[in-house]
Amino acid sequence: MAKDILRVEKLERVFRVGSEDVHALRGVSFTITEGEFVSIMGTSGSGKSTLLNILGCLDTPSAGDYIIDGVSIKKLSKNELSTLRNRKIGFVFQNYNLLARTTALENVELPLFYNSDVPAKERRDRAIEALKLVGLESRMEHMPNQLSGGQQQRVAIARALVNDPVILLADEATGNLDTRTSYEIMSLFQDLHEQGKTIAFVTHEPDIATFTTRKIKLRDGQIIEDAPIDTQSAAEALAAINLQKED
Amino acid sequence: MNIGNLVKVAFSSLFRNKMRTALTMLGIVIGIASVIAMVSIGQASTQSVKSELSSMGSNMIMIMPARQQRGGVDMGMSSSKSLDNKDLQALQEKTRYVAAVSPMVSSNKQLIYGNNNHSCSVNGVSASYLDIRKYEIAEGVMFTEEDVKRYNKVCVIGQTVELFTNGEDPLGKSIRFGSIPMTVIGVLESKGQSGMGDDQDDIVFAPYTTIQKRFLGINYFNMMYASATSEEESELAATEITYILRSNHGIKSGMSDDFDIRTQEELVSTISSVTGLMTTLLAAIASISLVVGGIGIMNIMYVTVTERTKEIGLRMAIGAHNRDIMFQFLCESVILSLIGGIIGIILGLIIAYVASKLMNMPYVVSQMAIVGSFLVCALTGIFFGWYPAKKAANMNPISALRYE
Numbered sequence: 001m002a003k004d005i006l007r008v009e010k011l012e013r014v015f016r017v018g019s020e021d022v023h024a025l026r027g028v029s030f031t032i033t034e035g036e037f038v039s040i041m042g043t044s045g046s047g048k049s050t051l052l053n054i055l056g057c058l059d060t061p062s063a064g065d066y067i068i069d070g071v072s073i074k075k076l077s078k079n080e081l082s083t084l085r086n087r088k089i090g091f092v093f094q095n096y097n098l099l100a101r102t103t104a105l106e107n108v109e110l111p112l113f114y115n116s117d118v119p120a121k122e123r124r125d126r127a128i129e130a131l132k133l134v135g136l137e138s139r140m141e142h143m144p145n146q147l148s149g150g151q152q153q154r155v156a157i158a159r160a161l162v163n164d165p166v167i168l169l170a171d172e173a174t175g176n177l178d179t180r181t182s183y184e185i186m187s188l189f190q191d192l193h194e195q196g197k198t199i200a201f202v203t204h205e206p207d208i209a210t211f212t213t214r215k216i217k218l219r220d221g222q223i224i225e226d227a228p229i230d231t232q233s234a235a236e237a238l239a240a241i242n243l244q245k246e247d
Numbered sequence: 248m249n250i251g252n253l254v255k256v257a258f259s260s261l262f263r264n265k266m267r268t269a270l271t272m273l274g275i276v277i278g279i280a281s282v283i284a285m286v287s288i289g290q291a292s293t294q295s296v297k298s299e300l301s302s303m304g305s306n307m308i309m310i311m312p313a314r315q316q317r318g319g320v321d322m323g324m325s326s327s328k329s330l331d332n333k334d335l336q337a338l339q340e341k342t343r344y345v346a347a348v349s350p351m352v353s354s355n356k357q358l359i360y361g362n363n364n365h366s367c368s369v370n371g372v373s374a375s376y377l378d379i380r381k382y383e384i385a386e387g388v389m390f391t392e393e394d395v396k397r398y399n400k401v402c403v404i405g406q407t408v409e410l411f412t413n414g415e416d417p418l419g420k421s422i423r424f425g426s427i428p429m430t431v432i433g434v435l436e437s438k439g440q441s442g443m444g445d446d447q448d449d450i451v452f453a454p455y456t457t458i459q460k461r462f463l464g465i466n467y468f469n470m471m472y473a474s475a476t477s478e479e480e481s482e483l484a485a486t487e488i489t490y491i492l493r494s495n496h497g498i499k500s501g502m503s504d505d506f507d508i509r510t511q512e513e514l515v516s517t518i519s520s521v522t523g524l525m526t527t528l529l530a531a532i533a534s535i536s537l538v539v540g541g542i543g544i545m546n547i548m549y550v551t552v553t554e555r556t557k558e559i560g561l562r563m564a565i566g567a568h569n570r571d572i573m574f575q576f577l578c579e580s581v582i583l584s585l586i587g588g589i590i591g592i593i594l595g596l597i598i599a600y601v602a603s604k605l606m607n608m609p610y611v612v613s614q615m616a617i618v619g620s621f622l623v624c625a626l627t628g629i630f631f632g633w634y635p636a637k638k639a640a641n642m643n644p645i646s647a648l649r650y651e
Contacts, residue, residue, distance in 0.1 A: 058564060058644050058645050058648075059645060078568075079569070079570075082563065082569075083568075085564060085565065086565060086566020087566070091564050093648070097557065097560075097561045097648070101263055102259075110562070110565060111565040111566055114567050114568070116249075
């Protein structure tokens, strides 16, 4: 049996807005095992961002437990959470969040600067390796403003991969991209998935979710659907668009 | 992150905003440069005053008549006529620590030689005056005690008494002082300018008796100069002189002296304490600009932190500890102030150099001021960078990432 990458148990998160308590998550439980490609869906206000923040160790739950790669985050300090993010999680954001006026290579190297286990001379090699994985080895010295949206997102994915995390967390990673480029990015995620990466993909677009292997749907802070899905191939979808164009 | 990377990151982000960085630095540059320049100029003037005093003869003692009041009206410094021949004799005979004494009477009239005329002070002194004031004879001779006794019309002139043109040898020439002819028997070695800018060579010495009797018709002295047997004994000599003069003038105990005695020791310490105070004052004023520069850094660092909120959020998301973020911004402000400081030190030294040339003073480089301002720079960077850096480090990564 595949090992558990992360497990959430009766997760609750309460925000205090003025004098009112807002329950963003009301007892969410699920497990993601190694090699899964999970999409987390929901409309805005469903609690998916809150869930993602907790999964990404940026936030801590009000109640319940979250165990990532065998570590419970309940009693960890801020610094320990930082280290955990650095070693175990790769973030991909909607708006890429690349450092301006910094080359693609340096952007990818960034997480390794905060990892003292990686010697300086190894940093560059690992960053180059990650960029090759996303097919950008020819654009290593380019600045973000010299890259297209899709290429910038690839750099961001390379950055998420460089620390060899146990899970990739993507937050609306295709939200700023056109359909074609979205499919290209999804195709890349599928490739990474095939190579054994575990991925959690937050999105509100149903067609993007069809490229994953399992769908978790949230509404009002609770899971209303959690089932494996019939996975579509992003590469084929891309080919279909190209055909349409030729017609 | 290690220091090397921090410095690299700090430099690259400072380079991204060259104009802003330069202007922020300018505040520190001006602050440090003014501190360095002021301290250096202050110390140079102290030094030049001290060296001038020692060239005057540091064992010199000046005896001046006290201020006099007539009907409640202060007549000004040295206005009394309390010093006379009797005092001179007593000081020459009864003292142990006084090596030499010379009276001084001053007169100011036009000197005339042929077609030339020149105005300078003519001082009536005794032969020992040259020793006391450290003047040397370049050509000819100094007048003797014999000349003093006989009211002889002889004189010794300084290098810049411009009566003789075309390299004419002044020795043996007769110059007129008002209507009275005097024979030049010696020329003084040049002593140069004094620290206050007076030309010490624009001077004529004649026997004091000649000036007293032939020109002024007086029998008191304007002041007296004495030299102690050594610099260390000048205080003893001063005490001795006080004792003798008091008994000579019949001053009872409890009454104040009718003369003032100044040793160089007092003068040196007075002037250096005054110039020291000046230096401190200048440095204090200059350091205000340093504080203003520091506030400039703080301001810019706040702007930078706000501007880069998203970057901070990202760095935190990918594993930066609060401390990493803190050091990153602290490093930036320290580099900013240190580079500003180095430029400021160089600029300050240049200003001090130019000032020393313009004001004809020695060029003093104060290592203390340099080391001090370097430390102050580093501290300024840390102090004024601390709060912005703290603000950055305490950001919540979630809201920082969402910041627009």
